[in-house]
Amino acid sequence: MENKGLSKVDLIFEEINAKEVLQKAFAMTSEEIIQQVLESGLKGRGGAGFPTGLKWKYTAAEKESEKYIVCNADEGEPGTFKDREILDKVPYKVYGGMAIAGKAMGARKGFIYLRGEYRFLLPQLFIELHKFHKMIKEIGFDFQIEYRMGSGAYICGEESALFESIEGFRGEPRNKPPYPTTSGLFSKPTSINNVETLVTAMMIIKMGGAEYVKLGTKDSRGSKVFSISGDTPIPGIFELELGMSVQEFVNEFGDGDTKAVQVGGASGFCVPRKRFIETIIGFEGVPTGGSMKLFNSSRSMYNVLHNYLEFFTEESCGQCTPCRVGCQQLLKGIEKVKKGEAKSTYLNELIKLADTMKVASKCGLGQSVGNAFRSIVENFREEVIY
Amino acid sequence: MYHTGNLVKELADKHGRQRENLMPILQDIVRKYNYLTDEAMVEVATELDISAAEVYGTASFYTFLDTQERGKNVIRVCKTITCSMKGKNDIIAVLEDILKIKVGETTPDKMFTLVETNCIGWCHKAPAMLINDMPYTDLTPQTVIDVVKGYMSK
Ligand SMILES: Cc1cc2nc3c(=O)[nH]c(=O)nc-3n(C[C@H](O)[C@H](O)[C@H](O)COP(=O)(O)O)c2cc1C
Ligand code: SF4
Ligand code: FES
Numbered sequence: 001m002e003n004k005g006l007s008k009v010d011l012i013f014e015e016i017n018a019k020e021v022l023q024k025a026f027a028m029t030s031e032e033i034i035q036q037v038l039e040s041g042l043k044g045r046g047g048a049g050f051p052t053g054l055k056w057k058y059t060a061a062e063k064e065s066e067k068y069i070v071c072n073a074d075e076g077e078p079g080t081f082k083d084r085e086i087l088d089k090v091p092y093k094v095y096g097g098m099a100i101a102g103k104a105m106g107a108r109k110g111f112i113y114l115r116g117e118y119r120f121l122l123p124q125l126f127i128e129l130h131k132f133h134k135m136i137k138e139i140g141f142d143f144q145i146e147y148r149m150g151s152g153a154y155i156c157g158e159e160s161a162l163f164e165s166i167e168g169f170r171g172e173p174r175n176k177p178p179y180p181t182t183s184g185l186f187s188k189p190t191s192i193n194n195v196e197t198l199v200t201a202m203m204i205i206k207m208g209g210a211e212y213v214k215l216g217t218k219d220s221r222g223s224k225v226f227s228i229s230g231d232t233p234i235p236g237i238f239e240l241e242l243g244m245s246v247q248e249f250v251n252e253f254g255d256g257d258t259k260a261v262q263v264g265g266a267s268g269f270c271v272p273r274k275r276f277i278e279t280i281i282g283f284e285g286v287p288t289g290g291s292m293k294l295f296n297s298s299r300s301m302y303n304v305l306h307n308y309l310e311f312f313t314e315e316s317c318g319q320c321t322p323c324r325v326g327c328q329q330l331l332k333g334i335e336k337v338k339k340g341e342a343k344s345t346y347l348n349e350l351i352k353l354a355d356t357m358k359v360a361s362k363c364g365l366g367q368s369v370g371n372a373f374r375s376i377v378e379n380f381r382e383e384v385i386y
Numbered sequence: 387m388y389h390t391g392n393l394v395k396e397l398a399d400k401h402g403r404q405r406e407n408l409m410p411i412l413q414d415i416v417r418k419y420n421y422l423t424d425e426a427m428v429e430v431a432t433e434l435d436i437s438a439a440e441v442y443g444t445a446s447f448y449t450f451l452d453t454q455e456r457g458k459n460v461i462r463v464c465k466t467i468t469c470s471m472k473g474k475n476d477i478i479a480v481l482e483d484i485l486k487i488k489v490g491e492t493t494p495d496k497m498f499t500l501v502e503t504n505c506i507g508w509c510h511k512a513p514a515m516l517i518n519d520m521p522y523t524d525l526t527p528q529t530v531i532d533v534v535k536g537y538m539s540k
Contacts, residue, residue, distance in 0.1 A: 079509050120521060307470055
């Protein structure tokens with residue numbers, strides 16, 4: 001496996017001349033823009049990691065006259081806070097990425113779905129948006145962006161739940177297929193991307209796909225903004241080249257006593273100390289939307305798991321049985337084992353339940369509860385039992 | 387209880403009367419009156435020409451669209467893992483002490499409601515809370531007292 005070591009990068013927060021980049025993009029054809037994004041190897045930064053160039057290509061191929069560009073700024077994954085910082089520091093690059101996406105796919109309208117917890121950002125974001133609309137009008141491109149607010153529901157970060165929410169309904173995920181590229185917001189072809197993905201796309205147009213490819217590894221191209229919290233002397237937001245091992249990460253950010261790192265938030269994986277060296281942070285190892293939580297030896301991994309299961313139990317939309325009932329049973333299950341009301345072998349039954357949820361749940365929430373569950377129970381079995 | 391007066395009509399004029407305008411309308415009512423009454427939801431249903439059950443069904447899905455009475459200032463303390471590790475319980479204890487209510491309750495003068503919430507995106511500055519739209523981070527028992535006293539004197 002490729003290992004790039006740890007190196008800091010400054011693409012996302014770098015101040016750029018947005019007008020120049022947009023003029024460059026608008027002088028390109030749709031195919032040329034998509035070709036650059038494909039060449040860059042960029043994968044979605046919201047967690048699922050779908051190749052951005054392909055998503056754009058599929059949406060561009062749709063024959064509908066009405067299409068939408070949606071920016072996912074719901075950022076509800078525990079431990080993720082980088083999209084807030086991006087919107088706060090460089091909103092014009094988010095808008096720019098959306099307009100470039102619009103040009104590539106033939107869409108003239110964009111929506112940003114911002115979580116309600118970030119409403120305090122809106123006044124400043126509107127000022128920047130006003131400037132942006134003026135600028136692209138000057139360049140001669142017709143593209144309008146509107147904000148829609150969330151109201152405190154993690155599940156609305158799931159793309160089809162997000163569409164339901166914008167349309168005025170309960171945020172319940174839809175069946176797939178059809179995929180958003182054919183039938184998304186208002187049943188029109190839609191390209192939905194994470195905040196960071198859109199900014200990265202703008203930087204790819206600026207620097208060229210071939211240049212971007214030089215960063216990162218074969219499976220994980222480029223750099224990524226990490227949200228780092230927990231037991232670390234330097235919590236915060238850092239942009240790092242992809243392809244480092246968890247060990248290298250811990251050397252830089254740990255407090256000298258790191259026993260586990262939860263990569264990818266509550267729906268991600270727990271990496272224990274004995275796997276730090278061999279585990280690469282990226283799509284070839286542990287994927288992440290950027291959430292990195294460090295735990296030192298003073299923390300009980302039972303408490304961590306319990307907290308995550310409470311989170312999922314509350315945030316499950318309740319639409320499908322494996323997830324609605326499964327989350328509750330996993331939570332009750334570990335409580336029983338802890339209290340000695342069930343034997344420790346009951347944990348094996350619970351792991352089977354988590355595996356069933358992975359195959360039987362309707363959306364990514366229920367499907368990924370098993371990630372943290374399995375990786376914590378398997379690696380910290382004693383802590384969960386005693 | 388409150389009476390919406392002309393508000394619902396004004397909001398429908400502003401946002402529109404399509405289904406997609408429902409959330410912005412409900413969000414604006416909550417921003418003004420802190421929660422949704424049955425009366426307000428029925429009015430919204432009438433303006434948008436949909437059933438009241440549809441309005442309630444949508445509102446009840448979203449944590450921030452409260453259908454129970456809420457105080458003028460809603461304090462939401464993050465209880466997810468990092469805040470939990472970094473002293474969230476102490477923050478709750480101080481708040482319960484100065485407001486003289488428990489989590490989930492509203493003060494008798496309807497000035498404050500205290501609730502817990504899931505990760506609000508400030509884990510690197512934990513523990514954190516929101517009061518209405520404003521985040522407060524790196525909280526200590528002392529800073530919490532100062533912040534809440536500020537709201538009390540407003
Ligand atoms: C429960 C759940 C929550 C999600 N929350 C977010 C989120 O807050 N932000 C985000 O960008 N993607 C989130 N996603 C992923 C989106 O469904 C979608 O894959 C993503 O927005 C696509 O953008 P990308 O390809 O640029 O990453 C979530 C998925 C699930 C299943
Ligand atoms: S998996 Fe969970 S969150 Fe997703 S649709 Fe089913 S119940 Fe809802
Ligand atoms: S865990 Fe409290 S803000 Fe993220």
